Amino acid sequence: MNKNLLKSEIIKKGLTIGQLASGVGVNDAALYSRLSKSSTKPFTLELASKVSSYLALSPERAFEIFLKTEHK
Secondary structure, eight states, rough: OOOHHHHHHHHHHOHHHHHHHHHHHHOHHHHHHHHHTTTOOOOHHHHHHHHHTTOOOOHHHHHHHTTTOOOO
């Protein structure tokens, strides 16, 4: 998962992580935790789908964010 790309999409939509969490029906702390650099807890497919829909991501962009492996 590419957390930086997801954060950039949140910013582009003019949202905060808290607003996104509320919009997809999850606890703020849970979403913040999943987006932290040290988090090893992955997004579920259900959560990734809700976030993609809420942010109106194209299928390609959603794939790039949630499924494409990051190379370090």
